[in-house]
Each structure stands twice: as structure tokens, then as C-alpha cells.
Amino acid sequence: GDSVTQMEGPVTLSEEAFLTINCTYTATGYPSLFWYVQYPGEGLQLLLKATKADDKGSNKGFEATYRKETTSFHLEKGSVQVSDSAVYFCALSRISGTYKYIFGTGTRLKVLA
Amino acid sequence: DTEVTQTPKHLVMGMTNKKSLKCEQHMGHRAMYWYKQKAKKPPELMFVYSYEKLSINESVPSRFSPECPNSSLLNLHLHALQPEDSALYLCASSPEGHDRDTQYFGPGTRLTVL
Numbered sequence: 001g002d003s004v005t006q007m008e009g010p011v012t013l014s015e016e017a018f019l020t021i022n023c024t025y026t027a028t029g030y031p032s033l034f035w036y037v038q039y040p041g042e043g044l045q046l047l048l049k050a051t052k053a054d055d056k057g058s059n060k061g062f063e064a065t066y067r068k069e070t071t072s073f074h075l076e077k078g079s080v081q082v083s084d085s086a087v088y089f090c091a092l093s094r095i096s097g098t099y100k101y102i103f104g105t106g107t108r109l110k111v112l113a
Numbered sequence: 114d115t116e117v118t119q120t121p122k123h124l125v126m127g128m129t130n131k132k133s134l135k136c137e138q139h140m141g142h143r144a145m146y147w148y149k150q151k152a153k154k155p156p157e158l159m160f161v162y163s164y165e166k167l168s169i170n171e172s173v174p175s176r177f178s179p180e181c182p183n184s185s186l187l188n189l190h191l192h193a194l195q196p197e198d199s200a201l202y203l204c205a206s207s208p209e210g211h212d213r214d215t216q217y218f219g220p221g222t223r224l225t226v227l
Contacts, residue, residue, distance in 0.1 A: 032214045043203050044218040089155055093214040103155035
């Protein structure tokens with residue numbers, strides 16, 4: 001079945017460091033791929049999405065490219081800030097009557113000043 | 114209005130209580146979802162409503178009873194819960210059209226069952 005695998009956290013970085021959070025997926029067909037961010041005590045916020053191979057999603061300095069050949073959707077940011085500290089979830093959507101999400105386990109990011 | 118709202122923000126209830134969670138969106142979305150999220154885990158899908166009809170029930174115990182009174186409102190009725198049901202309950206909605214595979218989440222209700 002479909003699945004999403006994310007790198008284990010927590011990831012601890014200094015402010016202005018480069019961020020990569022790995023995400024790979026297994027799916028039949030061509031799912032859309034998403035990154036969501038969850039700040040402490042809050043719900044999930046859509047960060048970015050990509051709907052087909054080679055699409056690049058971007059938002060707030062974060063980027064991820066839909067790589068079908070490596071079944072990956074790695075999240076990157078060139079210079080992280082303390083305010084980026086949160087849990088990041090990779091997800092894919094598949095149709096089952098309506099759309100269902102398969103979430104990764106989440107990666108906690110901690111950015112130190 | 115571009116958000117999903119949930120009330121209450123926090124809820125503490127005993128195992129014999131009956132309570133309800135409420136979710137509202139005014140974005141014209143026709144699919145709405147309930148998720149349960151335990152600490153340090155991803156959200157787990159519970160129910161999906163499409164055009165106010167229940168389309169997916171992920172084998173959720175009957176002590177959770179969803180209701181969709183209209184296209185903007187989604188309720189989750191709780192009765193005889195167990196302490197292990199304590200979690201963050203998230204509501205989400207998704208639009209029609211090219212963005213229909215994208216879900217927009219509310220802030221959640223933090224539920225504690227004593």
C-alpha cells in the first residue's frame with residue numbers, strides 16, 4: 001500500500017543553517033505531495049504542495065521538488081530561523097472516494113539562536 | 114473567511130459525560146474531515162464527509178458520533194469516552210476543483226478524558 005517515510009528527528013540546527021528534511025514515498029499512480037507544519041499546541045498548516053513530477057512547491061523560503069525517479073519530496077530551506085522550530089509532516093494524497101492523506105511520522109525541528 | 118475554526122479549544126470530560134466538538138468553515142468546501150492526533154504522532158483519519166454525507170468511517174468506535182448538519186458545520190459527539198481517547202482532535206476541509214486534494218486544518222480541540 002501507499003506509504004510515506006520521513007527522516008527521524010529531532011533535527012537541531014543553529015539559526016541561518018541550511019535545512020533538509022528527507023521524505024520518500026511509495027504509491028501507485030501519481031499522488032499529490034504535501035508538506036505541513038505544526039507549531040506547538042496548534043493544528044497543521046499547509047506549507048507547500050506539488051501535484052506532478054518535477055513540480056517544485058515553495059512558500060516562506062521552503063522548497064520541495066517532486067522527484068518521481070527517486071520517489072522523494074525533500075524539504076529544504078536555505079537559512080532557518082528560530083521561528084521555524086516546529087514539527088514537519090510529509091504527506092501524499094490518494095483518491096478513495098474522496099481524497100485521503102497518508103502522513104509521514106513527522107520530523108521535529110529545533111532551531112537554536 | 115479563509116479558515117477552519119474549532120470549538121472549544123480545550124475540553125476536559127469524565128468518562129460518563131456527553132460532549133460535542135464543533136468545526137466550522139465558510140470557504141464553500143464540500144468535504145470535511147475529523148482526525149485524531151496523539152502526542153508525537155501524525156494525525157489519524159477518523160471520518161470524512163462529502164456533500165454532507167458520511168463517505169469514510171475508519172472503523173472508529175461508536176462512542177464517537179459525527180454529524181454534518183450543513184455544508185459549513187461538522188460536529189463530533191462524544192459519549193462514554195476512555196482515558197486513551199485523550200488527544201488533539203483536528204478538523205479539516207477541502208475545496209472542489211483543481212485544489213480538491215488539499216486539506217485545510219483547524220487549530221484543534223485538546224481533549225482530556227479523566
